[in-house]
Amino acid sequence: MAYEHSERTGADDDTDDTALALKILVAGGFGVGKTTLVGAVSEIRPLRTEERLSRAGELFDDTGGVDRKTTTTVAMDFGRVTIRSGLALHLFGTPGQDRFWFLWDELAQGALGAVVLADTRRLEDCFPAVDYFEHRRIPFVVAVNRFTGARTHSAHDVSHALDLDRGTPVVLCDARDRDSGRGVLVRLVEYAGRMHTARLLDIDTVG
Incomplete structure (x- = not known):
């Protein structure tokens, strides 16, 4: 299966409480x-690798539509959230910029699935992430982050605009809201689980 990490909790406890940890990527365009999202849902203090945007970076980074953004992720964000017991x-x-894409292959190793965040004002910015996960057959959901002032589009319209494979979930969310973010993650885990089971059945059938 994908990356799995077991965590033993309660070292002084007589019970063997081993938790299964699954690796999830959160991807999308710059400033989406x-x-x-990682900070909103994480139950630990999230690890962030943000640096201030510089004039030199303006030569490489497209900040159209996110003019107020002053920092950027240069490696990764990391957080942890418990979905249920165990x-x-x-x-x-x-990272969202093209110049940091070389990190994606390392981050994607062993991932169960991914959340592709989308901004309908700049929907084309998530095309590279969608293509990346489709080509590597990594299950993903598209989560439309509802920004203030942005037009409301239906999940069907977004799916059509992105030319998603049939069945790829599209959900609406508020990346600032913990419950909304958790809902996206639960949807992804359920979808990735179904995809993994279907692939195992295909293997057994061929075998």
Whole structure:
């Protein structure tokens, strides 16, 4: 299966409480809310690798539509959230700029699935992430981050605009809201689980 990490808790306890941790990526375009989502849902203080945007970076980074953004993730964000007893998710937020894409292959190793955050004002910014996960057959959901002032689009319209494979979930969310973010993650785990089971059945059938 994908990356699995067991955590033993309660070292002084007689019970063997071993939690399964699954690796999840949070991806999308520059300034779409990846760091915000990881920080909102994480039950630990999130690890962030943000640096201030510089004039030199303006030569490489497209900040159109996110003019107020002053920092950028240069490696990854990391957080952890417990979905239910015995199941935790390790969240890895990817950098959004093209010049940091070389990190994606390392971050994607062993991932159960991914959340692709989308901003309908700049929907084309998430095309590279969608293509990346589709080509590597990594299950993902598209989470439309509802920004103030942005037009409301239906999940069907977003799916059509992104030309998603049939069945790929599209959900609406607020990356700032903990419950909304957890809902996206639960949807991803359920979808990735179904995809993994279907692939195992295909293997057994062929075998």
